[in-house]
């Protein structure tokens with residue numbers, strides 16, 4: 001059973017939480033009780049595939065889905081024609097105490113695929129279970145990775161339409177190409193003449209427009225979200241923490257029950273929160289290392305207990321972490337206050353009204369017990385990519401590099417040499433220009449096409465260009481619409497033939 005973080009009394013099943021995306025009081029759905037796994041149970045998963053591990057772990061989290069339903073969802077999401085590695089999320093050891101968990105083997109080469117391949121399956125199944133005949137309209141505002149991963153996941157899924165808005169000049173060339181060439185009968189992709197905040201605010205306004213919702217409802221449409229506020233995006237991410245641990249134990253490097261740390265490049269706090277859930281569910285986790293770029297609002301919060309979003313916004317070399325409001329922190333606060341929804345609602349209201357809030361020392365003590373946080377700038381990010389390439393011949397993307405360096409800083413600051421798993425959230429080929437700059441020490445010559453850069457990075461490193469990116473060159477552009485932020489609602493109406 002799932003409840004709102006802000007106190008609405010009614011509980012819902014996981015299927016209902018996934019359809020709704022968000023609670024009616026503006027809160028996020030959280031599980032009442034987390035399932036617990038004993039070590040002996042985990043031992044039974046040691047020699048199982050990623051899919052089998054997912055079946056067992058999700059089976060306990062999404063208990064209203066039958067075994068057969070989950071099996072079907074998982075097989076469709078993590079099949080070999082979607083993921084180019086048989087392990088789905090392989091763990092690559094770098095030295096005795098460091099391993100990288102590669103979460104980017106899915107169709108769009110970013111870790112968002114781990115959840116956004118499964119969410120559409122879970123949602124379509126939830127609709128069948130609930131006899132809900134409305135067509136679901138997924139609205140997405142994206143700064144790059146989420147939009148493409150959602151389009152790819154929802155492409156041609158029955159009873160669902162997806163409309164993605166991206167800032168016309170706010171995404172990388174590769175990211176834009178990935179979106180405008182998207183195939184599928186149920187997809188729309190629209191450039192917004194503005195920045196990401198304009199696109200995001202536009203989507204939020206549509207969600208809050210009661211008159212428009214009523215009109216949609218008369219035509220049998222319902223809006224929903226593929227953002228990481230949806231429980232159906234968070235739950236699949238818990239699986240890979242377990243899976244990574246099992247894989248490291250399997251190599252003999254880690255003993256059963258031995259703790260490991262996880263270092264996570266963090267934006268909206270979804271990925272690292274899944275790690276907290278894994279720990280609460282019985283996985284032997286030491287510290288969760290929250291790594292940020294110059295948008296270091298979470299670093300300050302974890303150090304000081306004061307969340308202050310009123311600060312300059314920086315565009316960095318790790319753009320998927322350029323975020324000042326980390327929505328999923330709300331869920332952590334719910335759990336750390338033992339479900340004190342009045343407190344959580346108060347903080348969230350304060351954040352909305354004043355741009356900041358401050359938590360108690362009791363909450364801070366629990367944060368310190370579980371988390372470490374630090375940030376690095378773009379120059380340090382490039383230096384990390386270069387150093388890791390030279391020492392390990394391993395190619396980090398800029399997001400993963402942030403986590404790598406912050407994990408190293410943690411080790412030297414604390415003296416804690418617990419084995420650490422670095423979550424790798426994107427293929428380096430998604431950020432060719434930055435990675436080439438870091439490795440060669442020179443900015444790539446201007447005017448080179450993205451495809452030339454892909455080729456250059458592959459030649460230099462001997463790494464293989466992911467299929468989804470290599471194929472972009474031969475795809476047709478299907479989506480050339482754009483609109484002003486104030487006309488986004490009109491565009492939605494047009495796409496749906498209202």
Ligand SMILES: *Cc1c(COP(=O)(O)O)cnc(C)c1O
Pocket residue numbers: 110111112145146228265266267268269270271272320321399425426
């Ligand atoms: C989305 C994203 C992140 C941040 O993940 P959160 O769950 O939002 O904290 C980090 N790296 C990459 C490449 C991403 O796409």
